[in-house]
Amino acid sequence: MENIENEKEKADDGGKSDPEKTLDFSEYFNQLELLETHRHLIPLGTQSLWVDDTDEEEEQDEETEEWYQMQEQKLEKEPNKLLLWAAEKNRLATVRRLLSEKTTQVNTRDEDEYTPLHRASYSGHLDIVRELIGQGADVHAVTVDAWTPLHSACKWNNTKVASFLLQHDADINAQTNGLLTPLHLAAGNRDGKDTLELLLMNRYIKPGLKNNLEETAFDIARRTSIY
Template structure:
């Protein structure tokens, strides 16, 4: 198989011994790590480096840069407080959420283009403290996106059980259906990482496991089809059998 020749194997121009000697000297003194350090600014952002080592000091510095990056993002969005609130809820910036709400700079039920609220974003990101603060400030636990998803659907999609439990405590509808008639139980039933959330939902006395989506499937049908934790539905076996033909 053909391969690209190494730099030292490439043929040099004939008749120029001085250039050849300089080329050989360059090869002997060439240091990739040194070049990386001196020309790092020429490497496009996102380009992977061949250097994988990282000292503790570098890791600490990266964490500091990360915090600086968050602060920089917040400054950029200060003139758009609703956008900032949505972003802060998703990125677990509790102090920013509290400030925006206490100073009444943004409504607690602000919406993005898909009608997600800050509570939706906190729910799918698993930020329980943010969810607590939003609900305490009047966030709507029944708010729906353009697809009919509630914050509880969002929490169940990503197996954020603590947030889901909190939303249920705050009166979220466990049987709320999306535009496609999916309940939170349907959503959790198709998730391979949803055992804790499925147990939470199935042990709730108000869950209606027999509800069907627009494909005429129950949550158990989805669990059986995807072979994910279908045995957990034995918890509500009596309910399922009652509606079976």
């Protein structure tokens, strides 16, 4: 009987939870953790960060080689967009071809000032990162929010990419417009242990730097009960 009543309650509110309970942010709520703590509220149709992604791409779980080739053909007349796309999608041969043909610049940018290196770092594609840096990609390039490629790698626990960027003079203490360091972003990632260890073992790390809410990376980790 109790189960039937519970099911009835769910049906009465459309199966949705109380918005006020779902969005129960603390007094010290920081947008840094919004994606991680409320990912389940994001509509499936908005999962991609890049406006160039098509609906067809979002619906693909495991794209075939033929699908990738079709996408490349669509962007062939826009080499800058193709390079950005190829860096994000781990299309090493395409990246090499575009750069060898000199039809685009290795530091080309999208509308948010992300470079191919940002996209490869965000996606964790180490071979692409190697190729781009070998071709002169700027490890210090910043987006409109002042994110460096290292920020992008550390946000998503791409430890091998972060290590490679640090070996090529990436600024471990670089701060975004919100004064977030790569360490802040790693501390806010529930899966960021490996990257945290990498950063904290670096002799140049400054763990005491604060973001615009006066929080250190330790404050973020402690507040979110991640570690």
